[in-house]
Amino acid sequence: MPNPGHRSRGCHACRKMKTKCDELHPSCGRCTRAGRVCPGYRDESDPFRSMNPVSEKKVRGRKPSKRKSSGTARARLAQTTASSLIPRSSYFAKCNAIVPALSTDWAGQSIPFFFAGWVAPPDILRSNRVVFNYFPAMYAASSSVCLTEAIKAAALAYMANTASIEHLDKMAQESYGRALAAAMSAMSCTETATSDETLSAILALAVYEVISGRQCRTDHFALHREGLSTILKMRGQAQFRTPLGRVLFASINKILLWKDLQDRRRPTLAITDWPDGLHNDPAMDFSARLAVRVADVSGRTREAAEVAYADRDMKWLQSLGVLIQDTLDLDQEVQHHINNPPEDWRWWSLPVPLANNSASSSSSGASESDDSDDGQHSQPSYPSRMDIYPTATIGSHWNTVRGTRLPIFRAFRILSLLVRQHPFVTFPSLPSSVDVYTALNTTVTDICASIPFLMGDVDASGARSNTIGRPRGEHVIVLLWLLHMLCGIDGLEPGLKAWILKVLERMGTAGGVRQGLVLSLVHSEPSVPKPWVLT
Numbered sequence: 001m002p003n004p005g006h007r008s009r010g011c012h013a014c015r016k017m018k019t020k021c022d023e024l025h026p027s028c029g030r031c032t033r034a035g036r037v038c039p040g041y042r043d044e045s046d047p048f049r050s051m052n053p054v055s056e057k058k059v060r061g062r063k064p065s066k067r068k069s070s071g072t073a074r075a076r077l078a079q080t081t082a083s084s085l086i087p088r089s090s091y092f093a094k095c096n097a098i099v100p101a102l103s104t105d106w107a108g109q110s111i112p113f114f115f116a117g118w119v120a121p122p123d124i125l126r127s128n129r130v131v132f133n134y135f136p137a138m139y140a141a142s143s144s145v146c147l148t149e150a151i152k153a154a155a156l157a158y159m160a161n162t163a164s165i166e167h168l169d170k171m172a173q174e175s176y177g178r179a180l181a182a183a184m185s186a187m188s189c190t191e192t193a194t195s196d197e198t199l200s201a202i203l204a205l206a207v208y209e210v211i212s213g214r215q216c217r218t219d220h221f222a223l224h225r226e227g228l229s230t231i232l233k234m235r236g237q238a239q240f241r242t243p244l245g246r247v248l249f250a251s252i253n254k255i256l257l258w259k260d261l262q263d264r265r266r267p268t269l270a271i272t273d274w275p276d277g278l279h280n281d282p283a284m285d286f287s288a289r290l291a292v293r294v295a296d297v298s299g300r301t302r303e304a305a306e307v308a309y310a311d312r313d314m315k316w317l318q319s320l321g322v323l324i325q326d327t328l329d330l331d332q333e334v335q336h337h338i339n340n341p342p343e344d345w346r347w348w349s350l351p352v353p354l355a356n357n358s359a360s361s362s363s364s365g366a367s368e369s370d371d372s373d374d375g376q377h378s379q380p381s382y383p384s385r386m387d388i389y390p391t392a393t394i395g396s397h398w399n400t401v402r403g404t405r406l407p408i409f410r411a412f413r414i415l416s417l418l419v420r421q422h423p424f425v426t427f428p429s430l431p432s433s434v435d436v437y438t439a440l441n442t443t444v445t446d447i448c449a450s451i452p453f454l455m456g457d458v459d460a461s462g463a464r465s466n467t468i469g470r471p472r473g474e475h476v477i478v479l480l481w482l483l484h485m486l487c488g489i490d491g492l493e494p495g496l497k498a499w500i501l502k503v504l505e506r507m508g509t510a511g512g513v514r515q516g517l518v519l520s521l522v523h524s525e526p527s528v529p530k531p532w533v534l535t
Helices: 012-017 029-034 053-060 070-083 088-098 106-118 131-141 145-163 167-186 196-212 225-241 243-263 282-306 314-339 352-361 392-420 433-454 474-487 494-509 514-524
Strands: none
Touching (some): 012 029, 106 167, 145 196, 196 225, 196 243, 196 474, 196 514, 225 243, 243 392, 392 433, 433 474, 474 514, 494 514
C-alpha cells in the first residue's frame, strides 16, 4: 500500500534481513563487510515503495476504476465554487424549479386564529347564543362578499396585533375597504340591507375598528352605530322569528345600550321593540331591560339639567320629583338584583392570601415593577381579592349590571345639585354624597375583583390559566366599556387607576385588541376630561 510516512530507507538486503543499514552509497557498509554486492535502494518517488513485490504486482495488474478521478472531483468543486457567484435570484429560481417555495395563506390562517380567540366555548348558559359564536358557520356557508371580507379584516387585524406581523395590517385594511364598499352596495336594496349577512358584516366591521384601534377614538362603535341601529329598526318584528335574528338583535342592542349609557341619552331602542324572553334566561332578560331603564333615567337627568335655568315652573318641578323617585326605585332594583343572584349564578371570592399568591403567579400579579423576569407585564397587587364565576358569561353579566350603577351615581349627583337650588320645595330624599361615594367604591372594587377571571389569568377553580390576557368575544367589549367608564371617574384612587391602565395596556398588547392600548394612552393624559365626576 502507499507509504503514508517516513519508513526505512535501508538497502533491500538489510530490509530483508531486518537489520539496521548505515545507508552508505553506492554500497552500504554491511554488504561491503559481508563481501556481497549491495542490491541498492528503493525509489522514494515510487508510490508502491512500501509494498513487497507480490503486492505490487497485484496492484499494478488491477483494471482501471470506473469512478471519476480526483482531477474530475477537483474540477467539479471548482465549478461549484464558481456557481456561488451566480445572482441569488437566479439561484433561487433554479431551486424553486426543483422544489417550489411554500406560500403562506395569511387569510386562511388568520380566520381559525380569530375564531379561536373570539368564539367562546359552550357553557351552562348556552353561550352559543352570543353572536360571535355564529360567525364560523356563517363564514363557511355565506357567499356574501361583505360578510366574508369583514370577518377576514377583523381576523387579519387580530393576528397582526397578537403575532406582531406588520404587513397583515395592510391586508386587513384592504379587506376592510372591500367589505365597506360591499356594505354600501348592499344598503341600496331593502332585501339585502335587512339580511342577516349584512347586519353581521357591519358588526364585524365594528369589531375590526375595536381590534385595529386605527381611529384612536374612545368611542368603540361610533363609525357603525347609526348603521346598526337603522338596520335593526328596518328588520322589525320579523327578525325575532329565527334564532340567529334574535341573537343578532340581543347582542347589537346591548352594544347600543352601552353607547347610550356612556353618552347619557335615552335608549336608541325602547323596551317595546323586542319580545319577552329574548335572551332565553330570566336574569339576562331582566338585566337588558334594566339597562334600558337606566339609560332612560340618565337621559332624562341630562335633559333636566339642560333646561334647569330656562324653565323653572311648577311643571318642571313636578317632573323633577318624578325623576328623583324613578332613580331611587331603579337603584333599589339594581341592588336587589346584585344582592340576590340565582343559585347557579353566584360567585365566590378567593381569600386575601390566596388571591395575592395567585395574582403574583399570573401576569396580573403582585409585583410593583413594570417588567418581570420573564418579560411579561406585571401588575400592581390590586385588587385585594379575586372573584371567581361559574362562567365568563356570568361574570360579564354581573359586570354589566354593576356598570349600569355608574350612571345612576352620576344622576344622584346632578339631581342633588338641582334640589339644592329649590330649598323650599319638598322632594324625595336622595342619598348623601358619603353614601354615594361608598357605594361607588364598592361597585368599583367588585368590578376590579372580577377582572383577573375575565382576563383569563385564573380559571373557574382559582388556578392559573394558560389563556393569560385574552378575554373572548363579547367579554372584550364589556371590559373595554367598563374600564373606560372607570378611568373617567374623577377622584379615583391613583394606584387603582394605574392598575386599570395596565389592564387596558395588556388588552392592547397580549390580548390583540388595540383599542385597549388607545384607551390606556388617552386616560394616561391628565388633560382628558372626566365625564363621570362624582366627588
